[in-house]
Amino acid sequence: MRVLLHGSELSAATAAAALAWVGHHVDWLLHESVPWPTLANADWLRREPSLMAQIEQAMVAGNLTIVATPDVSETPDIVWLALSPSQRQSANSLLQHPMFQEYSGAVLVNNSTFPVGETERLHSLMGHQHSRVALPDTLEEGRAWLSFTRPVRWLLGCDDAMGEQMTRELLRAFNRRSEVFQCMPCRAAELTKLAINGMLATRISYMNEIAGLADTLGVDVEHVRQGMGADTRIGFEYLYPGCGFGGPNFSRDLMRLADVQSSSGRYSALLEQVMDINEQKKETLFRKLWGFFEGDLAGKTVAIWGAAFKPGTARIDHAPVLTLLEALWAQGVTVKLHDPAAIPALYSAVGQRDDLMTFEDDPYLACQGADALMLVTEWKAYWNPDWHRLASLLREKLILDGRNIYDPAFVANCGLHYRGIGRRADPTTL
Numbered sequence: 001m002r003v004l005l006h007g008s009e010l011s012a013a014t015a016a017a018a019l020a021w022v023g024h025h026v027d028w029l030l031h032e033s034v035p036w037p038t039l040a041n042a043d044w045l046r047r048e049p050s051l052m053a054q055i056e057q058a059m060v061a062g063n064l065t066i067v068a069t070p071d072v073s074e075t076p077d078i079v080w081l082a083l084s085p086s087q088r089q090s091a092n093s094l095l096q097h098p099m100f101q102e103y104s105g106a107v108l109v110n111n112s113t114f115p116v117g118e119t120e121r122l123h124s125l126m127g128h129q130h131s132r133v134a135l136p137d138t139l140e141e142g143r144a145w146l147s148f149t150r151p152v153r154w155l156l157g158c159d160d161a162m163g164e165q166m167t168r169e170l171l172r173a174f175n176r177r178s179e180v181f182q183c184m185p186c187r188a189a190e191l192t193k194l195a196i197n198g199m200l201a202t203r204i205s206y207m208n209e210i211a212g213l214a215d216t217l218g219v220d221v222e223h224v225r226q227g228m229g230a231d232t233r234i235g236f237e238y239l240y241p242g243c244g245f246g247g248p249n250f251s252r253d254l255m256r257l258a259d260v261q262s263s264s265g266r267y268s269a270l271l272e273q274v275m276d277i278n279e280q281k282k283e284t285l286f287r288k289l290w291g292f293f294e295g296d297l298a299g300k301t302v303a304i305w306g307a308a309f310k311p312g313t314a315r316i317d318h319a320p321v322l323t324l325l326e327a328l329w330a331q332g333v334t335v336k337l338h339d340p341a342a343i344p345a346l347y348s349a350v351g352q353r354d355d356l357m358t359f360e361d362d363p364y365l366a367c368q369g370a371d372a373l374m375l376v377t378e379w380k381a382y383w384n385p386d387w388h389r390l391a392s393l394l395r396e397k398l399i400l401d402g403r404n405i406y407d408p409a410f411v412a413n414c415g416l417h418y419r420g421i422g423r424r425a426d427p428t429t430l
Contacts, residue, residue, distance in 0.1 A: 001024050001025070001077040001078055001166075001169070001170055002024070002025045002027070002074055002075075002076045002077050002078070003019055003024050003025065003026045003027070003076060003077065003078040003079075003080055003170070004027050004029060004070055004076035004078070004079050004080070005019070005026055005027065005028050005029065005080040005082065006029045006030075006031070006079070006080070006081055006082070006083065006090070006091070006094055007030070007031055007081060007082035007083045007084075007087070007111075007112070008030045008031040008033070008034035008039050009082050009083065009084055009112075009137075010044070010045070010048065010139060010141065010144055011082040011111055011112075011137040011139050011144075012028070012030075012080075012082035012083075012111075013039070013045060013048075013051060013055065013144075014048075014051060014139055014144045014145060014148045015080060015082055015111065015148065016028045016055065016058070016064055017051060017054040017055045017058055017064065017145070018054070018145070018148045018149055018174070019080075019170070020058035020061070020063035020064035021054060021057075021058060021063075021149075022173040022174075023063065023173075024063065024078075024170070025063055025065075026058070026063060026064045026065070027065050027067045027070070027071060027074075027076070028064060028065065028066050028067065029067050029068075029069070029070065029094070030066065031083065031087055031090055032090070033087075036066050040052075043314045043341070043344045043345065044313065044314045044315050044345070047313070047314045047341050048141075048142070048144050048145070048313075049142070049143065049145060049146075049312075050145040050146075051144060051145050054145060070094070070097055070099065072097075072099045075099060075103050075106070076106055077105070077106060077107065077166065078106065078107050078109055078166065078167075078170055079094075079095070079100075079106055079107070079108050079109065079126075080109045080111060081094075081108070081109065081110050081111060081112050081122070082111045082112055082137065083112040083114075084112070084113070084252075085112075085113055085114060085115075085252065085256065087112075088114060088118070091112070091114075091122055092122070092125060095108070095122055095125040095126045096125050100125075100126040100127060100130065101126075101127050104127075104129035104130060105129070105130065105131075105162075106126070106130045106131070107130065107131045107132070107133060107162070107163050107166040107167060107170075108122060108123050108126060108130060108131070108132045108133070109133050109135050109167060109170075110122060110132070110133070110134050110135065111135050111136070111137050112137070113136070113137060113193070113249065113252060113253060113256060114190075115190075115256065115259070115260060115263075116187055116190045116191050116194070116260050117187055117190070118190070119132050119133070119134040119157065119186045119187075119190065120132065120159075120186060120187070131158075131160050131162045131163035131166065132158075132159065132160075132163055132186065133156060133157060133158045133163040133164065133167050133186065134155075134156075134157030134158075134186040134187075134189040134190050135154060135155070135156060135157070135167065135189070136155050136157075136189055136190060136192070136193030137193075137249065138151075138153070138154070138155065138193065139249075141247065141249070141310065141312065141313040141315065142310065142311065142312025142313045143312065148174065149174055150174070150177075151174055151175075151180045152180065153180050153181075153182055154171070154175075154180050154181050154182065155182050155184070155189040155192050155193055156181045156182065156183045156184070156189065157183075157184055157185060157186035157187070157188060157189025157190060158183060158185075158186065159185055159186050164183060168181065191260070193253065194253050194256055194257040194260065195257070197249075197250055197253040197254060197257070198253070198254060198257045198271060198274070200238045200250075201245065201250065201254055201274050201275075201278070202270065202274050203237075203238040203239060204238055204240075204242070204245055204278070205273070205274045205277040205278055205281075207225070207238075207239050207240065207241050208241050208242065208244075208277060208278075208281045208421070209277060210224060210241070210422070211241035211421045211422030212422065213422075214422040215422050218424070219422075219424075220408075220422070220423055220424045221241055221404075221421070221422030221423060222404070222422075222423060224422075225239055225240070225241070240403070240404065241404055241421040241422050242281070242402055242403050242404065242421055243281055243282060243284050243285050243320045243324075243376060243402035243403070243421065244278050244279070244281040244282035244284070244320040244323070245278060245309070245320075246309035246310075246316070246317060246318035246319035246320060246322075247309040247310060247313075247315070247317060247318060247319075248315060248317040248318070250318075251317065251318040254271065254274070254275060255275075257271060258271045258272070258275070279323070281320075281421075282320040282322075282323035282324060283323060283324070283327055284402070284421060285324060285374050285376070285400045285402050286324055286327040286328060288400055288419045289302065289328075289372060289374070289398075289400060290331075292372070292396075292398055292417070292419065293371075293396075297328075297331040297332065297333050298331060298332035298333075299332060299334075300332075300333050300334070300371045300372075301333070301334045301335075301336060301369055301370045301371055302328060302333050302334070302335055302336070302370055302371060302372050302373075302374060303335075303336045303337070303338070303366040303367045303370035303372070303373045303374070303394070304321065304324070304325075304335055304336070304337040304338070304366070304373075304374045304376055305337075305338050305339075305363055305366065305373065305374070305375050305376065305377070305379070305382050306321070306338075306339055306375065306376040306377025306378065306379055306382065307319065307321045307337060307339040307342040307343070307345075307346050307376065307377060308339055308341055308342035308345075308377050308379075309377070310377065311377060311378055311379045311380065313341065313342070314341040314342045314344070314345055315342065315345055316342050316345045316346055316349060319342075319377075320376060320402070321337075321346075321376050321377070322349060322350075324374070324376065325350065325356075329353075329355055333355070334355045334356075334357075335355060335356050335357070336357045336358075336359070336365075336366040336367070336368075336369075336370055337356065337357070337358050337359070337366060338358070338359040338360070338362075338363040338365070338366040339358075339360065339377065339379075340360055340379060340381065342377075343358045343360050346358065363381065363382065363385075364386075364389060364390075364393060367390060367393040367394055368393055369393075369395070370393070370394055370395065371394065371395045371396040371398065372394060372396055372398035372399070372400060373390065373394055373398070373399050373400065374400040374402060375399070375400065375401050375402050375403055375405065375406070376402045376403075377403075378403040378405050382405070383405055387410075387411065387414035387416065388414060388415075390414075390416065391414055391415045391416055394416070396417070397415060397416045397417055398416070398417045398419070399411055399416050399417065399418050399419070400419050400420075401418065401419065401420040401421070401423065402421065403421075404420045404421050404422075404423055406418065406420070408420060408423045408424055408425035409425055411425065412425035
């Protein structure tokens, strides 16, 4: 099929490479804010496993072409939109192109996180001789190529048989192992995507509330988590306390769902609480540090392991580290931060500062001369550190575990002070 794909998001780059890989002819119309030289050098794209290599391979093979304008001599079978919520006007401009009024039979595939009902509105701009489907973006950052080419499920919102048939054919190569399409009306698919992330965020925030209560009551929240997860009605997924979640898609979907509620005349107290709890939890490690030093933080040096909003990505959008850094700097704390991927994004967000030193190679360099270590992003390289080496490097021997990945008793036995999210090294330690 001939595909006209518009966007510069991760979802656009992944779809462009994957569709070209299986033989479709993809004309990739980038968003004007991110031309190819900028996108090709984007750190988040180059660090996404396999993706840049697949893009380059598709370009060499001739199945993927970067275009400045739609090629009116080759009308597309598929118009694939993968844009951010702020780029809706760009979608409007493309779909009002005269070529869509001059022929029929194209399918609009809306892979963007737009408001519920937007696929219908965009389709109306093309003229109703075309079909439409909503295919909400469900990619996972850090494994985008795998999640597109070996999907667990796709939410396929379609209101006519032609749209469904064409989309199934477009993605047939990725739907061979088992049926992965969940078909429903367009609006239902758009709302389902937002509702899924709203539910996952609610589980995380609820578990964080329980962890806070466990801290107060002197209970190790790991016992509670194990007990809850063993209940088959609950399960273990997204039941891990931590120092808050972030990410461009997860946070954006929550805000989008809240906007949908508001525009429908319904106020969601639950969603507001979920988002408020998450913002509060981003300060949890700071509060534990404050308590340990009894508020005397001026002049202290703190090591931080991890800045990315999750392992496997170079992005820090809405990441807990941003809130944490602001709180530390406000108290006169110097930060030494290690992250294997997100340092460029961090500097883009906060700029160069005298009270910030960064490291990308050896994480122990960040700990030299520091009073305490905060674990913020659970990169695999951090899971089994040399505890005796850390004890010799950290002046106050304090470990603040923002993801509960360490064994509190083991860390304490190595001569360090442990503080987790609702975890306890012994019955007398909060």
